[in-house]
């Protein structure tokens with residue numbers, strides 16, 4: 001063989017080797033093989049972190065409360081403009097009801113309410129000297145939104161409390177509360193569901209009739225009974241919530257880890273991963289972001305083992321939950337007045353239950369809590385709240401059925417200032433005959449309360465089991481009031497825990513609390529790391 005032929009053969013072999021090597025590298029970038037190396041020490045990034053596989057949600061640090069500075073009204077309602085999320089999501093204009101699954105929508109009611117015909121928004125009397133505070137802030141009042149707000153205010157109708165002189169509220173430990181020695185006691189005697197508790201409202205506790213012309217009577221404050229149920233220490237009782245996210249764990253965590261650990265990740269696998277996330281209700285934006293980051297990180301970090309993949313998945317999911325957001329509930333008193341929390345949402349999402357559960361946590365924390373039953377739409381709602389008040393050791397201000405909710409809310413805040421409580425929590429109505437009626441009423445409740453004290457926190461309660469409809473509801477509420485936090489309830493009853501990602505993405509507002517059951521202590525602070533650990 002002559003030399004040129006030998007050189008040609010060598011060059012051909014070299015080219016062939018280069019092509020094969022290039023092909024392998026390319027295929028490795030597109031397909032990621034994972035071996036089951038769960039016993040191996042050392043994970044990606046050199047850490048040796050052991051991931052909790054128990055599926056337990058451990059919000060070990062308890063609830064975080066802070067002082068608020070007041071939450072303003074949302075921008076004057078642009079009828080079709082959705083609230084701008086912090087991270088731009090595909091703009092979806094608020095629509096009328098879109099769901100077809102029979103779940104309640106904003107302003108819907110399953111049956112025609114018995115008082116729908118005569119119900120309207122009534123005028124509430126306000127002190128004259130405080131009117132200017134609101135008039136000064138044109139954004140705070142949109143009288144076009146509340147048709148009968150234009151009526152003349154009767155200054156005599158509400159006694160003006162000495163708000164400025166109200167003593168600064170100091171936390172105290174209620175002496176009627178017995179704290180159990182061990183959280184185990186709570187397992188032995190779970191709290192009954194509020195809905196199933198007997199109606200304990202005595203006949204004489206029925207509120208006085210409120211009329212526009214008559215001077216407002218002292219708000220009807222339901223007295224706290226002498227003894228209350230035992231309240232669990234918040235830190236210990238959160239252990240009870242272990243396993244409540246098991247359905248979402250199966251749908252997100254197990255599915256994702258199964259796919260990532262199955263071996264070669266080709267395009268079909270990535271499509272399956274995408275579908276898994278979408279089916280768990282993460283929404284398109286969060287799903288695409290998670291998939292994109294997973295692809296990049298798995299390739300860049302040369303992830304090869306299932307443990308490494310799990311660590312990567314955990315990091316990506318936690319980051320997508322915006323762990324840097326402030327999730328403290330603004331429930332601490334300030335500047336001589338109580339914190340004011342407005343609890344809003346459609347009917348049946350768990351507003352009253354959440355109000356009761358949160359009041360329970362606050363009371364256990366040594367705070368004095370006053371509850372305002374501004375859901376005057378149905379008497380049972382106020383009764384339910386009053387039952388909660390009795391359980392947790394909080395007074396309740398309520399009005400007559402069909403009383404103006406804004407008036408009840410105003411009375412509650414006034415009473416809270418007078419009596420020096422730490423926090424006033426106002427439970428609002430979740431239904432009216434029309435969406436417009438509900439929103440007008442809610443906007444008015446907030447504006448009227450703000451004549452007395454700033455609203456520190458507006459908690460939107462969403463039912464995690466209703467999926468996309470919850471987002472539609474959320475957008476409608478966000479148009480009317482500045483939502484400062486979301487409470488996602490019934491996460492125990494759904495495999496779609498991914499809604500947490502979607503809600504935050506959509507509203508740009510942090511999920512602060514999660515409801516994980518019907519029990520009095522089944523409310524937990526939302527912690528991204530603990531939540532993701534519970535899923536994986």
Ligand SMILES: Nc1nc2c(ncn2[C@@H]2O[C@H](COP(=O)(O)OP(=O)(O)OP(=O)(O)O)[C@@H](O)[C@H]2O)c(=O)[nH]1
Pocket residue numbers: 193194195345346347348349350351352353354375381429430431488489490491492493514515516517518522
């Ligand atoms: N499984 C589960 N059920 C919950 C949770 N939170 C609330 N519920 C239940 O949901 C139902 C409705 O709760 P409510 O608190 O009455 O809801 P609401 O929003 O106040 O309803 P309206 O007063 O009609 O506006 C009750 O049976 C609660 O026990 C939760 O986190 N998990």
